[in-house]
Structure formats: C-alpha cells, structure tokens
Amino acid sequence: MVQSAKPTPNTWCPGCGDFGVLAAAKKAIADLKIPPHEVVLVGGIGCSGGIHNFIDINGVHALHGRLLAQAVGLKLANPQMTVIAAGGDGDGYAIGMGHFMHAFKKNASILYIVMNNETYGLTKGQASPTSRLGFEGNVEVPFDAILTALSIPTGAFIARTFSGDPKTMTAVLSEALQFNRDHRGYAFVEDLSPCVTYNDTFKEWREKIVNIEKLPGYDPTDRSAVFRLCTETMNAGKIPIGVMHRPSKPSDPVSNPLELKLLPDNVGPARADIDLEHNLAAYKALLASAA
Amino acid sequence: MTTPATQAPSQAVEASPAQRRATTELSDVSVIVGGQGGDGTLTVVDLLGRYFRKRGLYVYTSRNTLSRIRGGHADASVRACRDPRAAIKAKADLLLAFDQEAIDVVRTDLDPDALVLYDSTAFKADYPNSLGFPFATLVGGQLGQPIYKNTAAYGAISVLMGFDDAVVRQVIEERFKRRGADALDKNLKALEMGRQAALSVPSAVNRWSLVEGDAHNLILTTGNQATALGFVVGGGRFFAGYPITPATEIMEYLMRYLPNYHGVVRQGEDELASINMVVGAATTGARAMTSTSGPGLSLMTEGIGHAGTAELGILIADCQRVGPSTGQPTRHEQSDLAHLAHLGHGEFPKFILSPGSTEDCFYMTIDALNLAEKWRLPVILLMDQALCQNAATVPAFDLSKVKVERPSLVTPEQAAKLAEYRYYAFSPNGISPFAPVGTPGVTSQITGNEHDEWGHVSVNPVNRNKMMEKRMGKLVQARDELPRPRYFGRKDARIGLIGYGSTSGPILEAMDLLDAEGLATKYLQARTLFPVQTEILSPFFDSVDLAFVVEHNYTGQLARLIREELPQYYAKLRSVLKYDGFSFRAPEIAGPIREAVHGSKR
Numbered sequence: 001m002v003q004s005a006k007p008t009p010n011t012w013c014p015g016c017g018d019f020g021v022l023a024a025a026k027k028a029i030a031d032l033k034i035p036p037h038e039v040v041l042v043g044g045i046g047c048s049g050g051i052h053n054f055i056d057i058n059g060v061h062a063l064h065g066r067l068l069a070q071a072v073g074l075k076l077a078n079p080q081m082t083v084i085a086a087g088g089d090g091d092g093y094a095i096g097m098g099h100f101m102h103a104f105k106k107n108a109s110i111l112y113i114v115m116n117n118e119t120y121g122l123t124k125g126q127a128s129p130t131s132r133l134g135f136e137g138n139v140e141v142p143f144d145a146i147l148t149a150l151s152i153p154t155g156a157f158i159a160r161t162f163s164g165d166p167k168t169m170t171a172v173l174s175e176a177l178q179f180n181r182d183h184r185g186y187a188f189v190e191d192l193s194p195c196v197t198y199n200d201t202f203k204e205w206r207e208k209i210v211n212i213e214k215l216p217g218y219d220p221t222d223r224s225a226v227f228r229l230c231t232e233t234m235n236a237g238k239i240p241i242g243v244m245h246r247p248s249k250p251s252d253p254v255s256n257p258l259e260l261k262l263l264p265d266n267v268g269p270a271r272a273d274i275d276l277e278h279n280l281a282a283y284k285a286l287l288a289s290a291a
Numbered sequence: 292m293t294t295p296a297t298q299a300p301s302q303a304v305e306a307s308p309a310q311r312r313a314t315t316e317l318s319d320v321s322v323i324v325g326g327q328g329g330d331g332t333l334t335v336v337d338l339l340g341r342y343f344r345k346r347g348l349y350v351y352t353s354r355n356t357l358s359r360i361r362g363g364h365a366d367a368s369v370r371a372c373r374d375p376r377a378a379i380k381a382k383a384d385l386l387l388a389f390d391q392e393a394i395d396v397v398r399t400d401l402d403p404d405a406l407v408l409y410d411s412t413a414f415k416a417d418y419p420n421s422l423g424f425p426f427a428t429l430v431g432g433q434l435g436q437p438i439y440k441n442t443a444a445y446g447a448i449s450v451l452m453g454f455d456d457a458v459v460r461q462v463i464e465e466r467f468k469r470r471g472a473d474a475l476d477k478n479l480k481a482l483e484m485g486r487q488a489a490l491s492v493p494s495a496v497n498r499w500s501l502v503e504g505d506a507h508n509l510i511l512t513t514g515n516q517a518t519a520l521g522f523v524v525g526g527g528r529f530f531a532g533y534p535i536t537p538a539t540e541i542m543e544y545l546m547r548y549l550p551n552y553h554g555v556v557r558q559g560e561d562e563l564a565s566i567n568m569v570v571g572a573a574t575t576g577a578r579a580m581t582s583t584s585g586p587g588l589s590l591m592t593e594g595i596g597h598a599g600t601a602e603l604g605i606l607i608a609d610c611q612r613v614g615p616s617t618g619q620p621t622r623h624e625q626s627d628l629a630h631l632a633h634l635g636h637g638e639f640p641k642f643i644l645s646p647g648s649t650e651d652c653f654y655m656t657i658d659a660l661n662l663a664e665k666w667r668l669p670v671i672l673l674m675d676q677a678l679c680q681n682a683a684t685v686p687a688f689d690l691s692k693v694k695v696e697r698p699s700l701v702t703p704e705q706a707a708k709l710a711e712y713r714y715y716a717f718s719p720n721g722i723s724p725f726a727p728v729g730t731p732g733v734t735s736q737i738t739g740n741e742h743d744e745w746g747h748v749s750v751n752p753v754n755r756n757k758m759m760e761k762r763m764g765k766l767v768q769a770r771d772e773l774p775r776p777r778y779f780g781r782k783d784a785r786i787g788l789i790g791y792g793s794t795s796g797p798i799l800e801a802m803d804l805l806d807a808e809g810l811a812t813k814y815l816q817a818r819t820l821f822p823v824q825t826e827i828l829s830p831f832f833d834s835v836d837l838a839f840v841v842e843h844n845y846t847g848q849l850a851r852l853i854r855e856e857l858p859q860y861y862a863k864l865r866s867v868l869k870y871d872g873f874s875f876r877a878p879e880i881a882g883p884i885r886e887a888v889h890g891s892k893r
Contacts, residue, residue, distance in 0.1 A: 003711035005736040005745040036734050042571070052736070053747065058728050060574060061738035061748075063597050066567040069559065073571025076555050077529050077579070078729050102560040258555065269577035270727060272553035274526030276695045279552070283524050286548060287688050290520055291510035 008053045017193030017202070018048050018115050020163030025084065025113070026055055028173040032181070034082050042071040044087025044096070047122045048115035048193065051086050065095030072108045078270035079259045082181060083110040090120045093129035093143050100145075104152040104188070107256050109180040111173070114145065115163075115193035118201065125198030135199070144234075145190050146244055150227045157187035158245040163194065164206050165241075172243065183259045184247065192239065205239060212242040220246035303492045304411045304423035314453070318373040318502045321380035322448070323397050324441075325366035326389025328356065331441035334466075335387060336367040338445045340511060341462045342454060343371035344684060347504035350511060351796070353379050353681040353874070358536065358620045364392050373504045377648060377683050377796030381876040384499070385451070387444050394418050406498070408447060410440055422495060424488045430481045439481035446485025453497040456486075509684040514652040514674055514793075515582075518608055519544035520688065521656030522580055526695045527606070528554040529579040531568035533561055533587060536620045537676045538610035541582040562587035566594030566607070573603040574737055576700065576727025578660050582608035585627055586617065592635045595669045597739040599639025600762065602715060602723065604663035606656070608672040610679040611792075613872050622872030623676040625792060626844040631671055632821050632852050640765045642666075643821035644774055645673040645791040650685035652678070654693060655818070658774060661696045665772075666765050667725060673820060675843065677793035677874040701726035706733050713744040720768040721761045766822045773819040776827060780813030781806075786888060787835035788814040789828075791849065793874060794841050800877035801884070810888060820849065823856040832860040839884055841867040841875070 012018055029039055039057045043049040045064035052059030062070045071085035092100050092114045103112060118135065120126040127138035130145075149158045157179045161169040169191065176187035192209070194201045210233050212218055212226065219225050220243050233240040262268035273279070322339055324332040333354065340350045354367040370380045382402035388394045388409040394416060401407075409416045411423030412431075426444050431437035442463065449459045463482050467475045489495045512520075519541050522530070530549065532542040546556045555572075559565035565581045572579040583591060588609050598605045611627045613619035631643050644659055646652040656672060663670040701724045706712065714735040716723040723744075726733045736746030741758060743749040749758075780788075780802050790798050795816050802812045815831050817824075832838055838860070840850035847866035854861055867883050869875055 002706060002709045002732045004733050005714065005747065008747050035731075037729060037731055040574075040728050050748075056734065058734045059736045059738075059746070060571070060728070061736075061740055062570075063567065063593055063739060066563060066594065069564040069567030070571035070574075072557075073529070073531060073568030073579070074574055074728065075571075076557060076568075077572035077577040078575040078727075081575070081729055098560055099564055102564065105560075106557075262553065262555070267553045269528035269553060269555050269572060269579075270575035270729060272526075272528045272577070274528065274578065274695055276524070276526075276690070276693065279524075280690060282552070283690055286523060286551075287520060287690070290512070290516065291687060 005059070007056050010054050011050065012047060013197050015196040016047070017117060017163035017191070017195070018051065020166045020169060021086070021113060021115055021191050021193060022051055022054055024166050024169040024173050027170045028177055029057065031174055032177055038080065039082040039084070040074060042067045042074065042083065042085045044085070044091035046088040046091050046120070048086060048088040049091060065091055066099065067091065068096060068099040068103045068112060071110050071112070072103065072106050075108045075110050076258065077268060079183070079262045079268050080266065082177060084113065085110060086113040086115065089114055089116040089118065089130045090128045093145060101152070103186060104149065104154045104156055107154055107156065107185045109183045109185055109256055109259055111176045111180050111187045111189065114190045116145070116190055117193050117195035117199055119195050119199040121195040121198050146240070147227065147230060149188055150223050150230070150244060153223070155185050155247040156245060157185070157247070159243045160190045160192065160241045162192045162205060162209050162241050164202060183256060183263065185256055192241070208237065208239045209241050210238045212240040212244070220244065221248045302411070302425050303488065304415060305492060305494065306416070306419060306421045314497050315499050316502060317384065317499050319370070319376070319380065320499070320501060321368060321370045321383040322385045322387065323366055323368040323383045323400065324387045325364065325393025325397055328359065328363050328365040329361045330365070330389040331438065332365055332367050332389070335441045335445050336369045338462055338466060339369045339448065340682070341466065342458060343369070344509065344511060345458050345462070346501065347506050348372060348501070349375045349504065349506050349509070350684045351377055351379070351681065353677065356621050364396055366393060366397060371501070373502055375506070376800055377793070378800050379874060379876060381878050385448065387448065388416065390414060391417060406451070408444065408451065410444065422492065424485070426485065429484045429488060433484065434477050434480060439477055442478045442481040443485030443488070446482040447489035447495070450486055450489035451495055451498045453500040506684060508687060510687050511682050511684050512649060513540065513680055513682050514646065514649050514678040515540035515610070515680060516544055517649055517652035518656050518672065518674070519548060521653040522660070523548050523552060523554070524690065524693060525578065525657035525660035527578045527580055527660055528552060529569065529572035529577040530554070530556045530581065531559050531565040531572070532581045532583065533559050533565050535584045535587050537612055537679045538582040538584050538608065540680070541608060562590035563594065566591040569605050570594055570598050570601070570603055573598070573605045574728045576725070578664065580606035580608065582610060584610045584612045585614040588627060588630070595641065596635035596637060596639055598669040599641055600637070601737055601739050602667040602762070603737070604665070604667050605669050606659050606663050606672060607669060608674060611673070611675040619872050621676070623874045624843045624870060624872065625675050625794070626848065626870070628673065628820060628852065629846070629848040631673065638759070638763065639668070640762050641669045641671060641821070642769070642773060642819065643671045643673050645818055645820055646678065647777055647791065647795050647816040647818055648685070649678065649683040651818070653688050655774060657693045657695070661694070662769070662772065664697060664725070665699045666722060666769050667699060668765060673792065675792045681793070699725045701730065703731050706730045714746045715742060715744045715758070717744060717757060717761055721765045770822065770824070770826070773824070776818055776824070777816040778813065779816065781811040782813065784811035784813040785836045786810065786812045786884065787831060787838040788812055788841055789817060789838055789849070790814070790841040791817045791820060794843065797875035797877045797880055798841055801880035804877055804881040805884060808885070810885065812884070817849070820852070823852060825856050828853060828857060832857065832863055835863065837865055837887065838863050839865045839867050839887070841880055843869050843874070845870045
C-alpha cells in the first residue's frame, strides 16, 4: 500500500445528519470488502459534498451541481471502479437538476446519495428546492425527489433513508453498491439528513417517518403501487422512507449494455492499450477506410 | 469524346451564343452548385471532386447551407487546381443552378466570363451567359424520378469541360455502387442523358479543357474528420459532446471509430454534462475530449477552469462559428480567441493550439493529447468553420510521423514501488506524476478547491502561492514543447502576415497575387496562440516594416492578444478583418495590404 492521501479531520457541526451517511458508507464499503483504490467518492459542493475528505478511498471534489456528470464519465471510462456520487439537495435538485434527471436515463452503475436537509447550510440557511413553504420566505412548492424518480421508467434502484436510522441506511447502501457492482444500473438514495444548525428536523422527522415497506400493498417492483403509497403517506402528513424501487430479479439482463460490453475482457477507455506500435495495423486500416 | 448525340433533345435554352469562346484551358477551376436544400447540390460537388482528384488536381470544397433540415437556398463549391490551394476561388467559372435564387445569391461571386448551366424544367435563367437543359424532365420522363437531375447535370458539365468519358463513368460507379444495382443503373442512364443533351449543343462541347495535375495519392478530408482520426491515433478513448454546428461531425466520426478501440462516446444532456463527463473520464487516465462551438464553449468554461486547477489533462476542440449567442450557426468566424485567451474566472494554465491546415488537424490533435496529459491541463484545439467542414486534398496521414508519449503517467508497476504518492506533488517543472484513479494501492484526492500536495483543501497562504506558481509556471516551462509556427514566403520580405486556422489558404494565395505585382511578403502561420510565443514573434516583427494580422472578427482579437504581450510592436501591427460569415477570398487580403503599402488603391 502506497502512502497516499489520508482522510482529513471532519469539519461538520457536531450532530450533523451527514455523519450517519459517512458511517453507513464506510460500513457498506467495508462489508463488501472493496479495496480502497477501487472505490471513488465524487462529492458535490456544500457541507455534504465534502464527505470524500473524511473517508479512506479515492475522492473527487466536483463542480457545484456537476458531480453526476463527472461520476458517470469516470464510471464509463473505468467500469471496474465502484463510484459513489454524494451531495446535498441544493447541489442535486437546484443547480444540478438537469443531470439529476438524465442520470436515470444514462443508467450508469453508480450510486448517488443526496443528503437532503431542506436548506443551504454552508451558505447559512437559505431556502433550498426541498424547503417547505414559508421556510426563510420560501414561496415555492417543495420538490420531491422520490416521486420524481419513481416517474422515470428505468430499472434504477431507488430508496429513501433517514440519518437517525443508520442500521437501515447501511443495509440500503450495501444493497445499492452491490447492485452497482453487478452492473445492474443506476442507484439513487435520498437520505433525510437534518442540518442541526439551520434546520434541525431530527425530532420532527423521527416522528413523521413511515417505513413504506411495512405498509399493505407494498411491492418494490411496482412503481405505481409505491407511488400511491408514498402520496397517501405524504397526504397524511408523514414522510415515506424505505426501498422505493427494486428491479425484479438479479438474474435479469444488466441494464447498461455499454458497461457490459466493456467488461468481459476488463478493458474500457482507461485500460485500453493506446501504444502506437501495438495498434499500428488497426490504425492503418482505419486511415485507409476513412480516405 | 464519343460521337455526338443521335437523339437530339434540342430543348436546350442558350443565351448569348455570341459570347461563345474557343476552348479555354484551365489550371484552376471553380464550380458552384446551387439550389434548394434537397436538390442534391452536395452530390454534384462530390462527383466533380472525385473526378478532379482522379486527374491529379488539388481539390477544395466548401458548402453554404442554412440552419434547417430541408429547403432554403443551399450551395456548395468545388475548386480544382494544379497548385495546392486551400481556399475558395475568388470568382467561379461555372454555376450549376436549380433555381433563379441560386443565380441571384452567387451572382457577384461569378467570373465575368462565367457560364450559368441550369435546369430549365422550372425556370428560365435571368443571366446573360447561360445554358439551360430540362434535366428534371429528361430524367423524370425516362427514369420516373426527377431526383436523378443532379447526375444528368454532372453529365452535362463533363461535356462542357471536356472530361474523359471513362473516368466520368468510373466516378458514378464508385459513388453509387453501394446503393445497389438499380440506383447505379439509373444514375448511369441519367449521366448519359445529361451528356447527350449537352453534346446536342455544339457550343457547349469542350468549352473548357482542364489541365492534368500531378497531385496523386492524396486523400480528401475535412478538419473535423482529421481531428477525429487524430484523436483515435493519439490514444483518445473517451469522448462526450453535445450536437452543435459546426463541431458535430467530430462526435459522429468518433461514434463510428472509437468502439473498435475500447473507446466510449456519449452524448451529454448539455455542454455542462459533456465537459464534466470528460473531466471525470480524465481522472481514470483515459485520454478524453469534447468538441463544441461558441455557445457550448461558454457553458463549458467553468469545467475547463476546474480541469486547470484540478490538474486534469483534457482536450477541447472549439469549432468557431459566428457569434455571440446563436449567431449564425453555419457560418464562419474566428471570434472566440479573446474569450479563450482570458478564459474563465480565476487564473489557470491552458494551451490554445490551432492547426494551420486540414492535414495539421490530424497531427496537432495527437500532439495536443500528449501535451494535455504530460502537463496535466486543458488544451484547446482552436478551429473554425471553414477548417472544420470544408474538404481539402491532403497527403495521406503518415503514422511514422506521430508519437504517443506518456511521460507523466505512473503505471501500476511503478506505483507498486512507490513509498508515497502525492497527486499534486511539487516539482521543478510543475508537473506532478499522474497516477490515475484506480491505480492499485493508491488513493487520491482530486479537487477544484485550492489544495495541498495531497489534494486536501488548503487556505494556507504559503501553500496558495506555491500552488499558483506551480500551475501557472507550466505556461513558461512548456514553451519549448508547444507547436511552432510555420513560415511561408520570401525570407527577406519586409511585409509580414500573421494568421491561423483556415485563413492560411487565402493568405498564401494572396501572397502569390502580391508577388506577381512585385510585392514580396512572408507569412507566419501561428500554431500556438496561447501562451503567446513572444520569443518567436519578436524576431519576426523585427524583420518586417509592417505586419498584417489576418483574422475573421471585428475587433482584431489575435492582433490585440499580440499587442498585449508585445506592445513595443504596436506601430507595425495592422489588421485585415472580415466578419460577414464567409471566409476570405485572396483579393480581400491582397487588397488592403496593397493599399497600405502603396498608400492608395490601384
């Protein structure tokens, strides 16, 4: 093992919900026995986006809102990597909304964790896309990422967790990472992660969360059923959490044909042999056919 | 020539037969084909280009299309020349028109002796020297479909220009053999109908004769295709882009080429996604590129700055078009340089390289990939619409002239022997060894935040200074490795020209015009635009009395950039500018120079 970048001391406020995600991610990576050099965490901008500094794996600190694009590019260039993108609700649902939607379409086998605290914490408590009406003068309807994700017809793994329940979160992240490592496609997890300084919702959320998996009629392979359970739960003033979508069988064809194509011989853009001599015959043929 | 027509389709409409001339020998001919989008104008230009190449002539083709899928005026031109000319001829010799609009649009681009050949099915040409055949009716009657009218017109042109029949046929066979036997048969029949029609008009036969050239073993390609090929050969394996004229063909070619080399091409949801996918791919050690044009470049600016400070080697091809905003998507301009030279917020190093010719696009793309990876920074390949999309004959690309070099790369074998690895290690030349994400045993932190050697966020002022000096110092450290200019013309000339990209073609032709008048000039073709090569430009300025910077924009962006770095040559600098959306014709460059030197118009 080469001595390389080590985690830095944590800078989050004591009690921050993001600690739950950090602990669960570390545990999931350890449980799956992924070597540190084979996993990379692409962080966004904001308190939560700094998570890559606090964990002993590769870290990429992306531009605000662009972490998904960087994570997808990284994964397609080296499909052997386990790629986690992680950031906040402002990063993912405001400035990064275009990529949020397209990540489902792109369906690269990466895990995206959004730590939703319904505020812009790092800039001291402005309204975010998920803020409720009236929060810091917010007059816009809060955005619901789970309902949106359920409405996009892909084979993605979708779940919502709560930082106050690290055990469930670890199980969900482990499943999501395994889903990725099997090249079954995109995994999206929204974690309810309160900002203890500007929007401390720990107590309220603990009271309001409802594990949707325990409701009658729950079927994670049926988007419309889960969508209905979610809206009913929300209408009752509660917050649904749990696995929202789980594609039917692990034996189903993997959903990213491009990754599959890159995998059999363990070659993709990053590992391609670009030595000129080794490719000379192929290049000559290419130039001849193009002329 | 075969015998004249036995059948006499004397439906020809001939204007001004009195102007008929004896056969003129041409060593430099230009044909424009114009009509509505969908008339097949590009096909005729392609057929003529193929014929000319078989006769050993240099070929240069350009197209003038509107930003719409079908309809609207469209024209294209092909120039064939015994000398290598990478420019549109100032005045065309022949126009093939499918409607009156085609004549009206290019009227001022025609030589006074030019002939307008037109399809008289639908209209009678309003032009003094014209010859009409009802091509659409001729082929429509016998082949059932008027779409072969363009092939018939090619047949008529072959008679007018005294082409070799066998070669004319050979061109049709090559062009249409892939479309199946029926299509080939109908095109051959249409060709013959066009030929016979022209042969029935004695004044049309052998109106011109074309010299043969000795330019053989050339390929006809565009800057966009040459760039795509260079990307593959230079080890490029990841491309992400968003469709935008005139850059899209780079992506389209790579969609065909890259999958055969473990490469990946992805279309982003926008330019923000595209540049950031490229950045992400670059962390893995894959050689990665995007291509775009002005509007996309504006969106990519933040991402390019990120690559500069995160020290990721990426390549961005900017195919300039008329700006700002949507501007004129299909038209030519060189107006992004000022933006690129001062790109983004904050300060970071980048190289701006510009290929001087279609051929250079291939080789320079490979050099750019090597430089981007070695120096770990963004490299911009600055092109322009004419360079990107006009096709030129160039020598076949020579693989013995290229190198794929990876001096900064830390291989897994090398990494295994390391005691420690710092992603942003300080070094005398500013280059930190590059162990891609995924290297066994190594974990790295890569960030756009200011950072220390380990990639940890740092606000330490001493570290900030050292990191800025490390990154920005690359602009000085790399100087000797950046592409050098090419020089043309008379060494002892006191009149200098400076230009880049596609302007080289018309500049070289303008120099010949001036030379013929006894005005000696020399030309510095700039190939590295940033950092400004002051140590190379200074002796050039010292050697001339006046230096004309020829470029396609309103404010003289290259001239201003040079002036910023070399203010002492202010008095010698002159600008020759054009910003109407079309590329220079040689007289438009020769004129202002002649005027400035002689003090008045001649």
